[in-house]
Amino acid sequence: MSTPTSDPAAARRAILTAAETRAAEEAIFAHGVPVADLMEQAGAAVAEAAWRFAAMPPTLILCGPGNNGGDGYVVARHLRERGVPVRVAATGEPATEAAREMRARWGGPVEALADAKPAPLLIDALFGTGLSRPLDGDVAGRLAELAAAAKLAIAVDLPSGIATDDGAILSPVPRFDLTVALGVLKPAHVLQPAASFCGRVAVADIDLGGEARAWRVERPRLAAPTPADNKYTRGLVAVIGGAMPGAAMLAATAAARAGAGYVVLTGEGAGTLPHAIVRRDDATALADPRTGAVVAGPGLGRDIAARRRLRAAMDSGHPIVIDADGLALLADAGLSRLRRLAMPAVLTPHEGEFKRLFGDLPGSKLDRAREAARRSEAVIVLKGADSVVAHPDGRAAVAATAPAWLASAGTGDVLAGITGAMLARGLDPFAAAQAGLWLHGAAAAQAGPGLIADDLPAHLASALAACA
Numbered sequence: 001m002s003t004p005t006s007d008p009a010a011a012r013r014a015i016l017t018a019a020e021t022r023a024a025e026e027a028i029f030a031h032g033v034p035v036a037d038l039m040e041q042a043g044a045a046v047a048e049a050a051w052r053f054a055a056m057p058p059t060l061i062l063c064g065p066g067n068n069g070g071d072g073y074v075v076a077r078h079l080r081e082r083g084v085p086v087r088v089a090a091t092g093e094p095a096t097e098a099a100r101e102m103r104a105r106w107g108g109p110v111e112a113l114a115d116a117k118p119a120p121l122l123i124d125a126l127f128g129t130g131l132s133r134p135l136d137g138d139v140a141g142r143l144a145e146l147a148a149a150a151k152l153a154i155a156v157d158l159p160s161g162i163a164t165d166d167g168a169i170l171s172p173v174p175r176f177d178l179t180v181a182l183g184v185l186k187p188a189h190v191l192q193p194a195a196s197f198c199g200r201v202a203v204a205d206i207d208l209g210g211e212a213r214a215w216r217v218e219r220p221r222l223a224a225p226t227p228a229d230n231k232y233t234r235g236l237v238a239v240i241g242g243a244m245p246g247a248a249m250l251a252a253t254a255a256a257r258a259g260a261g262y263v264v265l266t267g268e269g270a271g272t273l274p275h276a277i278v279r280r281d282d283a284t285a286l287a288d289p290r291t292g293a294v295v296a297g298p299g300l301g302r303d304i305a306a307r308r309r310l311r312a313a314m315d316s317g318h319p320i321v322i323d324a325d326g327l328a329l330l331a332d333a334g335l336s337r338l339r340r341l342a343m344p345a346v347l348t349p350h351e352g353e354f355k356r357l358f359g360d361l362p363g364s365k366l367d368r369a370r371e372a373a374r375r376s377e378a379v380i381v382l383k384g385a386d387s388v389v390a391h392p393d394g395r396a397a398v399a400a401t402a403p404a405w406l407a408s409a410g411t412g413d414v415l416a417g418i419t420g421a422m423l424a425r426g427l428d429p430f431a432a433a434q435a436g437l438w439l440h441g442a443a444a445a446q447a448g449p450g451l452i453a454d455d456l457p458a459h460l461a462s463a464l465a466a467c468a
């Protein structure tokens, strides 16, 4: 039997759109596997997940007309076999052959959704990846009532009412305690606002194959230094300081705490820095061949001098992270210089900075970040509660679990510094951006409610330890 898992250290999780999932399924069917076999696997996996999660009180399963509903009938049969009191309510007759078959295999009574009485556990198998429009008002209303009256609610594949590919809420959706994603994650499991309605997300291990171009950001593997390392091999990060010294100091401190062996902060600036961080001028830092990464933008300023300094940093040939004021300067100067870099730069815009750089792009957050990466030939980290990393070649990753407390001043400077440390230790820009996001989120989770950016570097030690 397939075993669902939500282990964050599991192999990296593919994210497939509805069309990509369908194509993967079609390829399996083309090899002679019947739809019903896949549906049996899906239903068994959901039943197992529900069994483990909910200790199985009396259960009401809502079945829609398509294959999501078909999965629901399979879940019902499996739970009945385990002795769980199960009732099934449906929107109507099944509309697909496989769902009809599963309803027949269930063989028990099927109530009308309109008449269904609540149960302590609600399982939603109304709609999955086939949802193409908002739920009818009466269906959405019943789903809301029955979920509100249940102690626990579990969604099969996706909560009904959310759009698979962009995570939009098409019609009112209750908050679920668990969503069992079938085979692969879909964008809605990781993109907001949908992700926050899914509750815990478990992925049922159904081997769909399929060509993934997007993954969930997972805990990176970051080997601890060995006796053969020295401070330079661990990574030398140069942070370009500027008009607002505090921001660059945050980035520099974060780079050092994220494991860089040597951190240089350029420019003038008062304030207390760890003594381990060295002051240099830009020219010396950028000319040093040992420099492994440059972080430019936090506190840089936006005047002519700042523009010149950003250009020198980009021309230095070192891997580079550009954030904050650096992004504003780029928005004014255009993206052409980025395209001439030997290695893609890492750009870390929040939504406002992104819009200034790339305008209003269509599509999901994944689509927008990908298009921006393609245009700029840079690795884009589009930040938020659901940060997306996109590479110019179309690969993307989503960090789905940023603590909401991270939405505060200075946390972006910290992320830029951590990402600089990851580049300097030799990760490629796509991997460095993901590792940076993971460490940032883990440090924030440790720092807890009410965190401020200054707290985060101190929590990087345990975040790093988890990656060894």
Ligand SMILES: NC(=O)C1=CN([C@@H]2O[C@H](COP(=O)(O)OP(=O)(O)OC[C@H]3O[C@@H](n4cnc5c(N)ncnc54)[C@H](O)[C@@H]3O)[C@@H](O)[C@H]2O)[C@@H](O)CC1
Pocket (backbone or CB within 6 Å): 021, 025, 038, 039, 042, 064, 065, 066, 067, 068, 069, 070, 071, 096, 126, 127, 128, 129, 130, 131, 132, 133, 134, 135, 136, 156, 157, 158, 182, 183, 184, 206, 208
């Ligand atoms: N990925 C996997 O491993 C598997 C996926 N299966 C299931 O198949 C599901 C997709 O099945 P379907 O493509 O049949 O789609 P759904 O069951 O999600 O939707 C059924 C049909 O309802 C109609 N519809 C769409 N929006 C509606 C609305 N708002 N109101 C009324 N009708 C609406 C559409 O014609 C759609 O095809 C997945 O979500 C998953 O649950 C499993 O059955 C097999 C294994």
Ligand SMILES: [K+]
Pocket (backbone or CB within 6 Å): 068, 124, 125, 126, 127, 128, 155, 156, 157, 158, 159, 160
């Ligand atoms: K569902």
